[in-house]
Amino acid sequence: MNQGKQLLIIDDDPDFVEGIKSILESAGYQVDAAYNPRSGLEALKTKPYDLLLLDIMMGRGAEGIMVARKLRKDPILSQIPVLIITGLREQIAFLFPGQPLHPHLLPVDELVEKPVEPQLLLDKVSALIELAAKRKAGK
């Protein structure tokens, strides 16, 4: 059922990308990876992705937030569901201590913490894709 679903990962740590890519591929997703925000944004324009997995701490700071902001401004890209994967808890944990935090950077987003359990990752990915499909159908 996941066959043909296209996912993009933007994360500057190739090793981490390998780890989650193989989980997602085993579930039948097609996964591309971009290792910096710029090539990530370029990739997003090349084909219609079903979901974006986005790292927050990239480069010289929270460059993932910048990516999210750019997506939000774009009428088409802002419709892509985004799963934020981050080790950022320590920086923003003060706002949501002890809770899975949910910054709502985008209309459809969710957050998981690095490292992520495979089943949790797959659950969140399929739930987000489903939610986005429903939103689309509802319009």
Added chain:
Amino acid sequence: MEIKPRILIVDDEEIVLDSCSQILEGSGYATRTATDGSIGLRQVAEFRPDLVFVDLKMPGISGFEVLERIRTLDPSIVTIVITGYATLASAVEAMQKGAYDFLPKPFTPDEFRLITRRGIEKRELVLETIALRREKELLQENFAAIISHELRAPLSAVQQNLIRLMQELSDQVNEAQMARLERMKSRIYDLLEMIHTWLRAISSDIASIKENFGPTSVEAAISKAVENVYPYAVRKDIEIVVSIEEPLDPVHGDEGTLVEALVNLLGNAIRYSRSGSTVNVDAEQQTDHILVAVRDSGIGIAEDELPYIFGNFYRGRAGAGDEAGAGLGLPITRRIIEAHGGTISVTSKLGEGSTFVIALPAGGSGTGTHHTPEAGGPENPQGGRAT
């Protein structure tokens, strides 16, 4: 070459200005003068003095106002008021408002030189303190950033791959091998958690939780905290007994961090209790305070250790061993409680147990004993001047 300390003298009497300039001539200071308040303030902005002498009695803008405006402009500038003996009371008033010292008229050249030197020394101390504080903050921030990205990221990547490998290899490794992989995973998990706790402790951001303060139910915080540690208590066969004298007023605070503080206290209580024993949580309201006590009958804390337990990285002697934590739970707890305008205290007896008591100001709007002074006023108006 060293930069000359800059001194500005604001006085409407030309003779005072002239004599002061003369006295300081050749002493290694750069001196400027102003004959009234508005010229003086312009000079402050332009000349950026280290020390300003201000006559309290001047036509035009009063000396008090000049002092006030200098403080808003740059609170690190040291001010000294010039005043006649007859108006000593106003000199005291000026000092209460932040002037560092006063110079009574008439004064001798030696008196003026001495008070100038003291003023400049004070200014150097102020600047040094600011620089040190900035350096400390910078270090903490950088340290936090380094730990978060440089330590956490590779560990996360290792863990992610390990988790995936365990899945992929699950039908190829035997039980003992899988157990070792599980151990690796759990050790890495512990490391990640430890990094997280350290970051929490060194981050200067606990005060920023105040931005999200609102009416918060203490009962709800207690029940969430108990829920959080419940599995741990069950594992150690410890009963948690909660007794709340209702109703409690809400406190002005942040539920998440209050829960965290209580979880730390409860976690410690359970950690240092013998299995089969009880941990009590009692809450009650005493006029304007809500008291929450977490009491255990565990190993207790030696009297000589009590003063240190709220410091970073301190671990009790009796607790050293398998049950040791990172030594950061209590300092974090204290900072959370203090951010709420509350206090935390402890009584303990070695071998008999410990009781931690949190006192929080009651009332959802942050009233109680911790009134903020007037709006916009400085945080700490000249507390320890006499030292």
